[in-house]
Structure formats: structure tokens, C-alpha cells
Amino acid sequence: MKASVLTFFNNKGGVGKTSMIYHLAWMFASLQKRVVIFDLDPQSNLTAAFLDESEIESVWNHQDEGSTIYNCVNPLASVGDIAEPELKNITTNLYLLPGDIRLSDYEGVLSEAWPGSMGDSNLYRPMRILSSFWQVMQMAADQEEAEIILIDIGPNLGAINRSVLIATDYVVIPMGADLFSLQGLKNLGPTLRKWKNQWEKRLDNWKESEEASLRTSFQLPQGKMQPIGYLCQQHSVRLDRPVKAYDKWVQRIPEVYCEFVLNQDPKDNKHLKEEHCLATVKHYRSLIPMAQEHRKPIFNLTSADGAIGSHANAVQDAKQDFKQLAIEIAAEMGIGIEDE
Numbered sequence: 001m002k003a004s005v006l007t008f009f010n011n012k013g014g015v016g017k018t019s020m021i022y023h024l025a026w027m028f029a030s031l032q033k034r035v036v037i038f039d040l041d042p043q044s045n046l047t048a049a050f051l052d053e054s055e056i057e058s059v060w061n062h063q064d065e066g067s068t069i070y071n072c073v074n075p076l077a078s079v080g081d082i083a084e085p086e087l088k089n090i091t092t093n094l095y096l097l098p099g100d101i102r103l104s105d106y107e108g109v110l111s112e113a114w115p116g117s118m119g120d121s122n123l124y125r126p127m128r129i130l131s132s133f134w135q136v137m138q139m140a141a142d143q144e145e146a147e148i149i150l151i152d153i154g155p156n157l158g159a160i161n162r163s164v165l166i167a168t169d170y171v172v173i174p175m176g177a178d179l180f181s182l183q184g185l186k187n188l189g190p191t192l193r194k195w196k197n198q199w200e201k202r203l204d205n206w207k208e209s210e211e212a213s214l215r216t217s218f219q220l221p222q223g224k225m226q227p228i229g230y231l232c233q234q235h236s237v238r239l240d241r242p243v244k245a246y247d248k249w250v251q252r253i254p255e256v257y258c259e260f261v262l263n264q265d266p267k268d269n270k271h272l273k274e275e276h277c278l279a280t281v282k283h284y285r286s287l288i289p290m291a292q293e294h295r296k297p298i299f300n301l302t303s304a305d306g307a308i309g310s311h312a313n314a315v316q317d318a319k320q321d322f323k324q325l326a327i328e329i330a331a332e333m334g335i336g337i338e339d340e
């Protein structure tokens, strides 16, 4: 069985995307789901959340084959092929393929392969390049018998993210409650549909080619990109701004999501309000730096880490909130989690 790929995506940055993936990864793992995380944002913030600087420096200095996503796919830029990923074991059930700032160099390789994949011949190499992230993801999931592949990407609509979305089964959209996030949503929905459509054309073109009949073991992603909902982040609100300003934007999200992401007429959708909002993510204030310092998710903080009094209560609340969210997202992906 192929592992499901879940990507968090919004072309507006600073919406708590990386923090959310970090916490959900820990939660899935603690709920006995085997997870592989891919940091496909060249900024590598997710990698920095999991590994300390000396560890990251060692990975980047050695440049061993397969040690980062860049080192897995970059052999394709010359005459080589994809390298087997070398995953970092973070905790039980949880593995990471570190990010790499050099991944930006691969943008050009992907852009070049895009038109080539629609030609009449020599399709194998461009199709292999365009699906290279997915190929590595499936190799990693097979290695670790993972069920869920979690992906972080940067906030843009470039060739790297297009290839990541081609590899994606399910999309969650983290949102801030502001004009910029809402505008981002208006770009994102149509872009996802465009990419899905363009990839389907490439799959058809490949299937009809002579090469496809010769390379029967070559598998390709389906480019499902199914949106399963959005997350609304309270922390993105400036604390000095009145609550009313937050509400104003939050209330507009369901309609924009419906129209631009689902491509449905909001007027036809009677239960617009709650349906697609997976959760409202709380502002965790001082728990965030405390968790970062101890390199653990906020819901694993203990009194020894400084989580005492009201902090201890907030830690327990966070555990419940993330657990519920993990179960809900897994359910949307058709994965059952037993809540004992």
C-alpha cells in the first residue's frame, strides 16, 4: 500500500504552518502512526525545529548521498538517478528527511522538465524528474513502513511546490485571519486546480507513449491534491488589535474557501460556517519559546521544563486539542486512529 502524502500549504508565510506540522508529527507518532516528514522548504525551519544546529551543520557539511532532499534528487540534474533517502530517527514512529537550502537550485531542473514532459518522445527523464519528490517519499515510507508522509513547503507557487503538490494526496491550508491570508487563498485554489489538470495531461501523454509500455514498473503519483480543510491561527493576530478585526476576517474565510478552493458557489452551500475549518489554533504565548528551548512539542512540556501552574493546564489543553485535530485529519485521509 502506498503511504498518503499530506501537505500543508498557503502562499502566505508566517501562518504557523511549520509549527503545526511539527506538533502534528509528534502527535501522530504518539498515536502509533508511523510518520515520515519531508522538509521541502529551502528555508529548512522544520529541520531546525527537530535537529540542533551541530547536527544540521554536520549533515550539510558532509553532503552524503541521500542525506537531504537535495542530495536525493540532485543526481537527476546530471546523468545520475535518485539516491536512497537517509532518514533521521526523531523518536519512535517518527522520521525526518532534512531540508536543504540548496534545494532552490533544483527549481531550474524542474522548470526545464515541465515542457519536455508533454513532448512526443524522450518522456521518461522529465517524468522521473517531475515525480522525483514523490519517488523519494515513497522510498522513505517503504523503508520505515510509514503510513503518513507529512510535508512542509515554502510560501510560493514555484516549480518546487508544483512538484510537491503533484506528489500530494491531501492538502491542509493554514490561515491567518487577515487580508493577506485571504488573498493567498484566492490564488491558491485556482493554482491547485491548474496543476492538477496539467499533471493529468502529462499522465495521459505518458500512458500513450511507447516508453510507458517498455517501463511497466515505473510508477507515478496521481496528483490528487484533495483539499481537506483549513486551520485558523489566532497567534497571527496582533495582540494590540481589537478582537473585532480578527472576527471580521475569520468570518470571510468560509466563503472564499468555498469559492476559490472548492470551486463551488457559496450560495449553494448552506453549512458554510464550520464545515471546512479543521480547527482554530490557539495562541500559545510563552509555551512556544519554552517548547523550542527544550526541543519538544508544547504538549510534552513538564514541570521540569518550567511548565507549572497555569502553564501545566495549558499543556494538557494543548494535548487534547492536537490529539483531536490529528484524529480528524487522519479520518479525512481515511486513516483510523484509536483514541484510547
Ligand SMILES: Nc1ncnc2c1ncn2[C@@H]1O[C@H](COP(=O)(O)OP(=O)(O)O)[C@@H](O)[C@H]1O
Residues within 6 Å of the ligand: 012, 013, 014, 015, 016, 017, 018, 019, 020, 045, 235, 281, 282, 283, 284, 285, 288
Ligand atoms: N499557536 C501558536 N501560538 C503562538 N505562536 C506561534 C503559534 N504557531 C506559530 N507561532 C510562532 O509564529 C511564528 C511563525 O510560525 P511558523 O510556524 O514558522 O509559520 P510559517 O511556517 O507559516 O512561516 C514563529 O515564530 C512561531 O514560533
Ligand SMILES: [Mg+2]
Residues within 6 Å of the ligand: 017, 018, 019, 041, 045
Ligand atoms: Mg515555515
